[in-house]
Every structure is written in C-alpha cells, then in structure tokens.
Amino acid sequence: MTVPARAHGTAPAASVRARVSRDSLWLASGYAATAGSGFVFWLLAAVWIPQSQLGIEASVLAAVMAAAALASNGPGSALVVMLPLGGPAARETLRRALAATAVLALVLGIGAGALVAGLLPSALPPVWIVCAVAACSVAWALFNLQAQALAGASDARATLIVNGSANLLKLGLLALLAVAAPATPLILVLATIVPAIAMTALSLAVLIPRALRVDDRLSGSVRRWDDDLARAFRRFSFQNAIAVGIVMCAGLSLSFLVTTLASPVEGAIFAIAFQFSLALDLVGVAVATALARSAVGAFAHTAELAHSYALKVSLVVAALGAAAAIATPLMFLLLGRGYPPLYGMAVVGILAAASAIRPGYDVWSALSRARHRVRPVLVGNAVWLLTLGGFVLLLVPRWGALGASTAVVCAALVLTVIGIVGLRHAHPDRTAPLPSKGAPA
Structure with a gap:
C-alpha cells in the first residue's frame, strides 16, 4: 500500500501554518456562532424566565452537558486523529465512535438524571426527569461527536454551518416556548437539545459522508479496520475520556x-x-x-x-x-x-x-x-x-x-x-x- 506523503510529516512548514490557520479560523467561526447566539440565548432566558427557575433549569442543562462531554470526548478525540487514515478504516472508526458515545451517554445520563432528581426541586416525577436527562445526554453527546468528526475529516468549515444553524433554531425555539408556552417544563433544555438533534442528523447523513469521500480522493487510502486499529481506538478513547472528558465534565x-x-x-x-x-x-x-x-x-x-x-x-x-x-x-x-x-x-x-x-x-x-x-x-x-x-x-x-x-x-x-x-x-x-x-x- 502506498502511504500518502502527508502521513509522514513531510508537509512544508508554510503549508502546515496555512492549514492550521485555516482550520482554526473555520472552527473558531463555528464556535463564535455558538458563543454569540449563546449570549443572546441566555440574555433572553434571563428576561423571560424567573431567576430561581433559570438557576434550576441551567443546572439541569449543565448536568446534561457534563454527561455528554464525558461520553463524547474520548471517541471524539479518537476521530480527530484517526479519521485522517481515510478509506474503510475511517468509516469503521466513525461507526464505532457513534456506538460507544451513545452507550456511554445513556449510562452517564441516567446517573446525571438521578442526581438532578435527587438534588434539584422539580414538579416532574423523578422517573421522568431521569429519562429526560438520559435522552438529552445522548442527543448532546452525538452533537459534540459530529463536530469532532467534521474536524477529523478535514471539513472544519462545516462546523460553522452546523453550529450556526443549530443556534438560530435554538433562539427561535426559546422564543416560541417562553412566549407561547411559558408553563412548559425545562424550556432551556428543550430549546437547546431539539435543534441539536436536527443538525446532528444533517451532519451524520450528509456532511460527514461527503467530507470522507473528499478525503478518500485526496489520500487514496485503502486502509481497513484491523486489530491494531481496534486496540488503538479503545486505548485512545478510554485515555482521553479520563484525561480530558472528566475535565470538561467538571467544568460544565x-x-x-x-x-x-x-x-x-x-x-x-x-x-x-x-x-x-x-x-x-x-x-x-x-x-x-x-x-x-x-x-x-x-x-x-x-x-x-x-x-x-x-x-x-x-x-x-x-x-x-x-x-x-x-x-x-x-x-x-x-x-x-x-x-x-x-x-x-x-x-x-x-x-x-x-x-x-x-x-x-x-x-x-x-x-x-x-x-x-x-x-x-x-x-x-x-x-x-x-x-x-x-x-x-x-x-x-x-x-x-x-x-x-x-x-x-x-x-x-x-x-x-x-x-x-x-x-x-x-x-x-x-x-x-x-x-x-x-x-x-
């Protein structure tokens, strides 16, 4: 098998600088869309939602995001450094990352839901809270994962499309729920998770497969999934989940x-x-x-x-x-x-x-x-x-x-x-x- 030159670190320094700058700008643009709309989102939430209720709903959302971060960071980090392998190996890595993230998020989401039900006041039955937090954790974990998959597949600019669209939908849904249905429970959570589900579906069905096809043409890789990759994926995912996922979980x-x-x-x-x-x-x-x-x-x-x-x-x-x-x-x-x-x-x-x-x-x-x-x-x-x-x-x-x-x-x-x-x-x-x-x- 012929290995592309880029796999051996032979890219000129100027080319590397240009690629890093380009990817950084696209990723930062996507994140900026998230941050900018996030400010508006929280400002409007503070205006429309009573302060005590806002604190409780923000805590529920924090529990969801913490569980999702811990579940998605390990497999997601693996995608960033393993999808560049290209070919069948990249697609199998993606499939395994999706499955591992969903299972981990479900388990961690149930635990987060139990904490929310036990420590925060709510009018909803505890079982409903646990199920809602678990389901939202899975959805947000997959949303996190697709962004890392796009970065690994060399389509960082698509994160701007995904994040920007998700946040515009989030603002619209917040306004709809807060104004038209203010009695809806967990408005913040619903307004955040529903758009994320829609954009994750678009990314997994269209954007990521397209990026992988482009990457295949550039690399010409025919590398297949094997025992070495399986061990590396498991080890890298586990180590990153512990090393980085816990940090993100704690911060969120x-x-x-x-x-x-x-x-x-x-x-x-x-x-x-x-x-x-x-x-x-x-x-x-x-x-x-x-x-x-x-x-x-x-x-x-x-x-x-x-x-x-x-x-x-x-x-x-x-x-x-x-x-x-x-x-x-x-x-x-x-x-x-x-x-x-x-x-x-x-x-x-x-x-x-x-x-x-x-x-x-x-x-x-x-x-x-x-x-x-x-x-x-x-x-x-x-x-x-x-x-x-x-x-x-x-x-x-x-x-x-x-x-x-x-x-x-x-x-x-x-x-x-x-x-x-x-x-x-x-x-x-x-x-x-x-x-x-x-x-x-």
Whole structure:
C-alpha cells in the first residue's frame, strides 16, 4: 500500500501554518456562532424566565452537558486523529465512535438524571426527569461527536454551518416556548437539545459522508479496520475520556454545583457569567483542535508553531475577556435587580482571567494527544480536578458564583504552569513519528 506523503510529516512548514490557520479560523467561526447566539440565548432566558427557575433549569442543562462531554470526548478525540487514515478504516472508526458515545451517554445520563432528581426541586416525577436527562445526554453527546468528526475529516468549515444553524433554531425555539408556552417544563433544555438533534442528523447523513469521500480522493487510502486499529481506538478513547472528558465534565458541572451548594439565584448568575468563559475557552479549543489534526501528519512543523499560537491565543482571549468584563455591568443592569452589575463584572472578569492564562496548556495537551501520549495529560488534568474540587467545596458555599469563579482561576494557574513546562519539551526530535501503516503508536 502506498502511504500518502502527508502521513509522514513531510508537509512544508508554510503549508502546515496555512492549514492550521485555516482550520482554526473555520472552527473558531463555528464556535463564535455558538458563543454569540449563546449570549443572546441566555440574555433572553434571563428576561423571560424567573431567576430561581433559570438557576434550576441551567443546572439541569449543565448536568446534561457534563454527561455528554464525558461520553463524547474520548471517541471524539479518537476521530480527530484517526479519521485522517481515510478509506474503510475511517468509516469503521466513525461507526464505532457513534456506538460507544451513545452507550456511554445513556449510562452517564441516567446517573446525571438521578442526581438532578435527587438534588434539584422539580414538579416532574423523578422517573421522568431521569429519562429526560438520559435522552438529552445522548442527543448532546452525538452533537459534540459530529463536530469532532467534521474536524477529523478535514471539513472544519462545516462546523460553522452546523453550529450556526443549530443556534438560530435554538433562539427561535426559546422564543416560541417562553412566549407561547411559558408553563412548559425545562424550556432551556428543550430549546437547546431539539435543534441539536436536527443538525446532528444533517451532519451524520450528509456532511460527514461527503467530507470522507473528499478525503478518500485526496489520500487514496485503502486502509481497513484491523486489530491494531481496534486496540488503538479503545486505548485512545478510554485515555482521553479520563484525561480530558472528566475535565470538561467538571467544568460544565459548575452551574449545577453552585446551585446545589449555594442557591438557585447564585446558580443563575454564574450560569450567565460562565457563558463568557465558555466562549473565550472556545478560541483556544479551536486552535488546539486544528493543531492536533495537523500534528497527525506533520508533527515536526506543527510543534514548531505551538509556542507562537499559544501566545497569540492568550493575547486575543485576554483582550476579549477585558471587553466582556467591561460590558457585563450594562448587561446585568438590563436584566434587573436580581443581577448585581459589579458582582457580575467581578465574576466575569475572574473567569476571563482563567481563560486567558490556559491556552498554553490546551496547545500542549493537543500535541500530546495527537501523538497518543495521554498519560501526561491525564496527570495534569487530575491535578487540576483536585485543585478545582477543593476550592469549589471551600469557596462556593460562602461566596456562591464569586467563589466558583475564584476556584476556576486557581485551578487554571496549575494548568498554566504545566503547559509552560510541557511546551518547552514539545520538540519534534523528542517524538517519534507514527508507524508508516498509519496505526497509532
């Protein structure tokens, strides 16, 4: 079998830089569509939904997204670095990733539903809550997975179509439910999940198959699924689910924790402020995903770009975070007395600082996972998780949303140190290339 040149990392540095920049921009555009519509979504939700109810519904949505993130991250990360193999191997990897994600999301969603039913007040029967959270977790996990599949299949710009369309539908559905049927339970969850189901169906049925066909023509790969790939897929999915999925799960669970440890009012404030943090984090995620995709075929050139990209992302995120913090008081004034402007500004500002100092870790993590070296990332994330959990338990019961944001920035400092050290050791000559047949090392 003839292996394409790109599988051996022979792409010129200029070509690698152009590809990473292009993919980063498309991914960031898709994420920006999500973030921009997300701000509008939460602003309208805060206007239309009473604050205590908003805090509870935001916590339910956080539980759904946390379960989905934990279920989808492992198989999804495998798609980013294994779909470039092309041919029958790529399609079998996709099928297995879909099946694994659905099963994991169902199991984790049932657990998340049990927590929601046991810890949050609701007029719905507990069985209904568990079933609803489980079903929504599966739907959102598959929505997450399709975005990673598009990135792995070299069609990052399609994420703009999917995310943009899903968020426009989400805004429309929120307005319809909040205005025409305000008594509908879990309005936030329904408005988020229903559009995601529609766009996931479009992506899996049309966009991803089209991207794989294009990739096949470019690569000419006839690689088939074999025992080596099966073992690599299982190992990589498991390691990434533990190393990265748990981190995403913990971050997305913060609104739930603030509501249960402090109050629904504090939970509502944090849920809105956290949207700024999520949007800022997506800038680093876009660049890190593009670097991981590029590193599969051209690790040496990609690693050379890592430092400059990490620094640029930090500067961009810092500027955007400062603007968000300055704009927060005006936004909170529009929302009413339940949202103190200066308090909201402090929460957003601290969260923005956390987002600005962690891109180096995100970039280093992406390079490590592209080389299937997940253990160092696992150790770093475990330290982060312990730090975050300790500060959350210490600060949130006393200071609510402000305590949660302080816990986030304290944990981010740990990641910053790890990322600085990791990038200093991420030299091309320290890492062996993938075997020529394309199986993960």
